[in-house]
Amino acid sequence: MATTAPRQFNSKSPTIRRILREAHELATSPSPDYHASPLETDLFEWHFTLRGPPNSPFEEGIYHGRISLPPTYPYRPPSFRFLTPSGRFETNREICLSISGHHEETWQPAWGVRTALVALRSFMETDAKGQLGGLEAGEEVRRRLAKESRTWRCGVCGGGKTNGEILEEWEEKVRELEKEGKGAVKEEKVPEELRLAWRDELVGGKKGGDKDGESDGESARLAEGFVQTAPAEKETTAIAAQPATGGPPRAQTTSSSTAPVTTQPETRPLPVQTQPQPQQQLAMQQPRADEDNVTLWLDRLIVAVAVLLVAVILKVLLG
Known part of the structure; x- marks a missing residue:
């Protein structure tokens, strides 16, 4: 597979240079x-071949797949598909x-295709847990597919070579570099952020669809630095406005408001909303009154103890 840029791409583009x-x-x-x-015809379409993780049902397998890079790479993460x-x-x-x-919230522009491949290889050992694109299969099935994967051929890249033949060529190149004293590349480890994110996904998958909806909204907000979206901007503005005012929530969050809205132009709901206000104020004032009583009692106790101490000291001095 060639690694040079086709003529239709602008080699001065930061994205193209990075790829x-x-x-x-x-x-x-x-x-x-x-x-x-990357493919010779499309720099944003990559094909990968990787060995299964050791000490797992996939250890004898060699798998092939596709990596699709977004136009804004590396500021947005790639997507992956297994073909084997x-x-x-x-x-x-x-x-x-x-x-x-x-x-997108867990991706960092400093990472690249190599980081993604190392992480993808390690993720093969985890359970699917209802994951999109994941499969639950028995160990015997996975071991059988692993053996069959070595002879699998891609019809797009590799010149008709099998997965095993592709990796054998790169193994030979690594041995040649070692003979020359250059050695193989130092194996990259999965970043801790990715491992934490993966554990969070597994926990979140057990909590049901509501948690998935919340994580999708959070992902949109955290990805705001990459692609601005109007819904995410409105949500961020509403969230930021509540702690800044220091008072009751605005009318946009009427489902959680505890005080009447005085800034609304419509006055019809005001009589209904003002009825529970004295009770709410009384409920807020009652604990404050209790706190004042406790403080006053403590002050009196301190004064009494101080008077007793002074009396004892005077009694000792005057004999």
Whole structure:
């Protein structure tokens, strides 16, 4: 697979330069466990080949898939699809992971395709737990698919080579670099932020659809720095306005308001809303009165103790 930019791309674009730099780095500092490069016809469409994680049902497998980079890469994360059956991910369906476009809030522009491949390889060992694009399969099925995956061929890239043949070439290149004294690239570890995000997703998946809806809204707000959206901006404004006023919530959050709204032009609901106000004020004043009584009692007790101490001291001095 070629790593040079086609003529239709602007090589002066920061995104194109970043993609070319990553492709060159993966080609010149290879890993024996994975490889990825863009297609000759589309720099934003990558194909990857990776070895299954060790000490797992996937350890004998070699899997192939696609990486789609967004036009604003690396400020937004890529998306992933597995093309080789694995028993862990559905084939040719976008995967929902903390490194994918489904979770922009956990992506950092400093990460790249290599980071994503290392994380993707480690995520194969986790349970699907209802994850989008995930599959639950028995260990025997996954081991059988792992053995079959080595002879799988991609019809788009690789020149008709099998997954096993592709990785064998890069293993040979790593050995040549080691003989020259350059050695293989230092294996990158999964960033702690991604591991924490993955654990959060597993916990969130057990709480049901309501939690999923909240996480989607939070993702939109956290991704505001990358792509501005009108709904996210309104939600952020409403949330920021409440603590800034120091008073009761505005009319936009009437479901949680505890005091009448005096700034609304419509006056019809005011009599209904003002009825519970004395009770609310009484409920607020009652604990304050109790606190005042306790404070007054403590003050009197302190004065009495001080008088007794003075009397005892005078008695001792006057003998």
